[in-house]
Amino acid sequence: MAEIPYVLAYLAIAVFMVAVIVRFRMWSKMPMHMRWELYPVAHEASKAHYGGSYLEETEWWKKPREVSLMGELKVMIPEILFLVAVKEKNPKLWLRTFPFHFGLYLAIGSVALMLLFGVVEAVAPGALATANLVGPLQTIIVIVGVAGLAIGLIGALGLLHRRLTSPDLKDFTTGADLFNLVFFIAAFGCSLATFWLVDRDGAIIMGFTTNLVSFKLVALQGTGLALQLPLASIVLMSLLTAYVPLTHMSHFVGKYFAYHSIRWNDEPNLPGGKQEPIIQGLLNRPISWAAPHIEGDGKKSWAEVCTTNPFEEKKAKKEKKAKKEKKEDGK
């Protein structure tokens, strides 16, 4: 029985990692698509501030492109941390979704610190105690964790309220959308209650994470609420960790590709460049769209279909038929 929370946590981490890797692979293995960028493109070094592009340059194909990683970070970091787009365009929602996301980040940060603490303890037992770091670290981890859970909980409750009451959102909200928020509320609420009621110094949870990273499946100590609340928190958090990447909430993976592969993907196909053979390969793929102006049969390639002019052919056929009729009339 003692192993169950550990096994669950290991399984959750495994599911999370596999799901994220599968998602990442899915996005990265998709074929090159038509350019569909949207300005402003953040890496346009000197032009991003007004939305300009290298296409403003004379003979842009002869010039080196200025791609600024700093420009991308200047947009991405505030966007990820503070959800700038929602703040500007949907402030009512931002008041709820920002605390939800920021709380989540803090909670994740707290768990990461716990795991790091466990790793150090496993690698160099007693080193943190010798350096008098256990107490301060525990305090930081608990403060960050509690703050994250509390802020996240407020955000999740606000989002649930808005989903249930806003005429803008109601018709678009499904049972699963509500379930997702309730799931977060339950997991955050339970973990917060654990810290507040039975684990104010974080010793129980940190003991669990330390055992987790060192594969010591030691049973959680305590009775009554002191045992039940930490157990319930571990179970709920583990299930949530496994669940999130299996849903549309995996947008934290997709968003990278949404920006880098689509929205900011302005990489031109230069004559003789590395993209040309890839494009030729794509044009040789079969096409099966059925409309009469395409007549894709699953064998003909895009290149074959796109280099024919069915409208011209129709004209030619008509002319041929008319000529034949004329000839026959002549006979």
Place this chain on the structure above:
Amino acid sequence: MSKPVRIKDFSKGKGALSEITAKDEIPLPPPFDKPEDTPEFAPLKDKAKNSFTLLDNTIALSLPNPETKEEEERLVNLFLSGLRKCFSEDDNWTFLQPMVMSMEHCAKCQTCNEACPIYEESGFNDLYRPTFRSEIIRRIYFKYIKKASTWVHGDVDLNWTTIARLLELSFRCNVCRRCAQTCPIGVDNALLTREIRKIASMEMNIQARELHQDGSALQMKVGSSTGMNALVLKDNVEFIDEDTQKKTGLDTKTPFDVEGADILLIHNAGEIMAWPENVGAFTTLFNAAGLSWTLSSDVAAYDGINYGVWYDDVQFARVALMHAQAAKKLGVKKIVLGECGHAHKALTVIADKVLTGDLNIPRESCFVTLRDIVRSGKIKFDPKHNDFPVTLHDPCNTVRLMGIVKPQREIIEAVVPKERFREMTPHGVNNYCCGGGSGFAIMSGHNFTDWKMHVPGRRKFRQILEAFQGEDWDPEKPKYICAPCSNCKGQIRDILKYYNATQKVGLYYSGLVELMVNAMVDANHDPGYFDWEEMSMG
């Protein structure tokens, strides 16, 4: 605020789910702020109401209802087959990744709604939320293709009513991508609009007549969507040359099919038919700057339009290839796109992943070429000749979708007195569409023009009026809307006509090169390049 429209009602009945009414409209700024300044929205004819499945109080596609259950089933299956192909690496490599991204990651937060001028100008009508049609196609996909739980993804019934309304709804979006710009996750509702149109065209053979039969198909058949063949083209351009020379007193001989020229200039052929002064201005400027350039008279290559960009990947690729083949045949060093936004985007950006080898000929925006002419000093301009208020409309395709923002402004700075130029708010990459985007500028069946003018066009008209607030509204004092895109120009022409704005307050429209020629020191200035009287007649 209009009556709420529910997703569950989308598949029911045949009547309109919602209607645009005058009471939902936000008043325009002065001097068009009274309700009577907006013409009435003509009702659909009874015959049309009874013949088609309606979405709202207009019709873009005129889709006949299936006569039998079997026919309905066939159409539903065709739609599903097309939708399935949107997720195929072979059939939709062109847009697979953006498609999957937009289908799978929407948080349904509605943040994008406020960015949509159609939703706002409709009085916040649910039907026109950028998310509404996306939600329908998403629910169909998850329920009927992926067989996923409706508890997770939402439910929708699938029948002819659903499909007819969804296809019609794909023609209530300008594909301007303002919504995509605001999405924190990167979901692109405009892309989904286009994918719906693709399913209709590429699988079901259903298209907007103006875009396909009278558009890209006609272009591939005779050479231009205007119906103009090469012979007529050359005749028309010769006439334009003569007329322009008379006006300007400058060399206006348009070169055709010059092998080895540096530049192949591709106009939107609509300019030749409707706005010859634009074509004449290009010739005047290119000749005066001493550029080595030519037009082509090859099929499709004298018309930069590529309507496939709005509804069909194959039609898009075919026309792009024809443009590139003409350039290759002439051996030019680069292709320069004339004042046509979608032609810019189609050939420069999207076709970038179609053109390879000797067809991969560099493409450049005319704004850049013209800006370089200004910078070179080869032509002397005097802004005083354009001594009237000027505002600039940014075509979505050149700004938000290509990032070409400054060159056109640098030109305006050189040819318009500084104190006379007024930016619209917002402008550049945050601009609003003219309301004619994604093909609407050339679509006018039933009472679709009323819808265009009451909803997307109204936003642009609002912006124009706001830009000129504080000016003298005397109709004798021209106020100039510079619209450097053929489709935008067509839409703005229709807006001004609809609201009688030229006669009433002296609003005029034309392109960028016309302003340049009017400011040329060496050109005749009596009476100048603009004939306001003729322009006032449309």
